[in-house]
Every structure is written in structure tokens, then in C-alpha cells.
């Protein structure tokens with residue numbers, strides 16, 4: 001069996017797996033090149049700089065009870081060939097299992113879904129706007145895989161939310177509203193503001209965007225739309 005490519009571990013999180021106290025395991029490797037990627041060091045493929053799986057598995061076994069979930073993030077965790085077997089090991093321990101994915105590998109996601117309790121699916125831009133989606137991901141024809149992943153999720157019965165990272169450097173007000181409108185039928189859609197480096201290199205969220213009027217318009221489309229800052 002190939003080794004899980006662990007790039008890092010967040011030992012405790014109450015926000016990355018809704019309703020669970022979870023460890024977040026970051027896996028190495030992602031073929032997309034989003035301009036706002038907060039983990040660019042995790043993009044190249046490789047074995048990862050984090051703990052080896054046997055060591056991490058033993059740590060998780062000792063944490064059971066204080067933690068009740070493990071969520072895999074990245075990078076793009078669906079592409080790690082070791083993940084299905086690792087999920088099976090954690091399920092046997094009694095953990096609830098979550099996944100963060102950009103939906104770029106629907107075939108891999110399909111193999112993982114029966115093993116998962118929850119998925120956070122990134123939707124980078126309205127899937128009807130292929131040109132903006134490709135501009136953000138740095139890859140051509142990037143919407144097709146995401147469309148397929150969303151369809152798989154909807155059919156699976158697995159609990160999920162769609163998450164969109166937004167910033168006026170990429171999104172006009174109309175782009176934002178189009179995205180919210182397109183996802184109005186999914187159970188939960190969360191916007192998160194991208195943080196980009198300012199002149200001094202510090203990461204900053206956009207100031208005064210989305211405006212209160214724009215947010216009100218978005219919430220008229222989806223009441224209760226969440227904005228994480």
C-alpha cells in the first residue's frame with residue numbers, strides 16, 4: 001500500500017468539520033494553481049513533510065474520545081491513492097470522517113463517498129462561467145470535473161456544503177450574485193473572503209466588499225447565506 005502523503009496536521013479544530021471536534025490532516029499535492037491558494041507549498045506532488053501515517057494513526061487512536069472526527073484537506077486529498085484504506089482504518093476506530101475537496105477528480109471522489117460522513121466542496125466560481133473558473137484555477141476546462149463531483153455528491157446522500165472563496169480581484173458584483181444564484185439549490189453555501197498580500201506582504205481580506213447592499217442582494221437569493229471573514 002502506498003504511504004499517505006501527509007503534509008501537516010492541525011491537532012484540533014471546531015470549525016473544519018461541522019458539528020465535530022476534529023483533527024485536520026493536510027495531504028500533499030494539487031494540480032490546480034488558484035491565485036489565492038493559502039497552501040501553495042502543498043501544490044507539488046511528494047511524500048509530504050508531516051508525520052508518517054503509522055505514527056499519525058497511533059496518535060489518532062490515543063485521541064479518540066477527545067476528538068470525534070478526522071477531516072482530510074490539502075492540497076487535493078482525493079488524489080492520494082492511500083486515502084481509501086486510511087479512511088477504512090479510521091472508520092474501524094470509530095471516527096466520523098470528513099473531506100475538503102475542490103472536486104477536480106470526480107472518479108476518486110466517487111470511490112471515497114461511501115466512506116465519508118461529510119464533504120466540503122469548493123466551488124471556485126459559477127460553473128456556468130467557465131472562463132472565470134479557469135482564470136481562478138489556472139487550468140483549462142476546470143468546470144467539468146467540479147460539475148460531475150457536485151452531481152455525485154447530490155446523488156450520494158452524504159452531508160455536504162459548498163464553499164466559495166471570493167475576492168474583488170476576481171469577482172465583480174455580478175459574478176458573485178451569479179455564483180450564489182447557481183448554488184441556491186444546494187443545502188448549504190458558504191462564502192469565505194480570500195486574503196491577499198498587501199504592499200508589505202501581510203495577508204489582508206478585502207475592505208468594504210462585499211458591500212452591505214451586495215450582501216443583502218445575495219441574501220435575497222439565499223436567505224441566511226454565510227460569509228466567513
Ligand code: SF4
Nearest residue numbers: 030032034037075102
Ligand atoms: S484547489 Fe485548493 S489546494 Fe489546489 S491550488 Fe486551489 S486553493 Fe490551492
